[in-house]
Amino acid sequence: MSETIKIDVQRYRPEIDNEPFMQSFDVPYTHEMSILDGLRYIKDHLDSTLSFRWSCQMAICGSCGFMINNAPKLGCKSFLRDYYPSKVTVAPLANFPIERDLISNISDFVEKLEEIKPYIIRENKGELTDGEYIQTPAQMQRYKQFSMCINCGLCYAACPQYGLNSKFLGPAALALIQRYNQDNRDQGQAERYPLINSEQGAWACTFVGHCSDVCPKGVDPAAAVNQSKTLSATDYVITKIGFGNDHKKVKGDSV
């Protein structure tokens, strides 16, 4: 008889349930099975009503973020062998509303990513015939780490500041600001500073640092957020003594 592992899955069916509950499944266990494989076995063979998101199965798409034994992890990058023979508990990502079963509603996170203008802004766009914007390897190194984010939302599930106050811009969005602000091709810093400087920007971070612990791509959002604080403080002083960009002239300034 093959070995089995117990997987406790948090269920929530909005049309029936008023609150989530736990459901236990016995799943055949093999050494190479990921948590996501376990969930797919449940859906294919035990309970087809179980809902969860997944796609690439190689830690690229960022779809299968769950709370696995109360820690935010990607289902495809976590393996049953690391828990066997103990049981595994799988729940939707913390700090987000639960839409159904293991599906979190991450709309707030996605809107925040859009809010920071995650694209290269140029003061004067050149002609196509001028060619590409040149960048040296050293210039790329300044932001490369922060560009590895796959928008999985694990850092938001790990951030108690976001859990207590969802207005906080949060780790991934602040890391993405740093990614563009450190890019030599970008000239949009003045448009993003008001977001970093605002009450819900970098200064709402109290440096718990758990966002970097859980990041599956080594982005280190805590580093990005706290380096933003240095830039924010410098920007404040430079603006005060009258040498900086006047952010009030920037369209959409919320400060």
Add this chain to the structure above:
Amino acid sequence: MSTQTSKRKPFQQKMSPNWWLKNRAYRDYMLRSATCIFVMLYALILLWGLYALSNGETAYNAWLAAQQELIFVVFHLVTLIAMLYHSKTWFMLAPKTIRIQLGATIIGDKVIESAMWLSWLVCSTIIIALLLY
């Protein structure tokens, strides 16, 4: 157009008051933050000393005598331990706030953390040397 109403009913997750007991990272963070209380109390005691100094020799000597009492000795010892822990945690966090790039190479976390410890050692040696000689 469909007349069916939505079955959507997003469930709002809430953080429990004891959220910080749930994992090691949160407990360490709270411990680091709690050590600030000792910094504040120590600052207040120093301010009390300055105030006593401004009130003359008798008041200052009374403040000095108060510091010799057992309760203050215990407080200073606890504060020293709290401050050492506090400093250690911030030294460990320093590489996240400081990013030094030489060419295409980013200076490693260990180098920055070691530099913090070295600075601490140099400063402490100078202060102790000044106190002794």
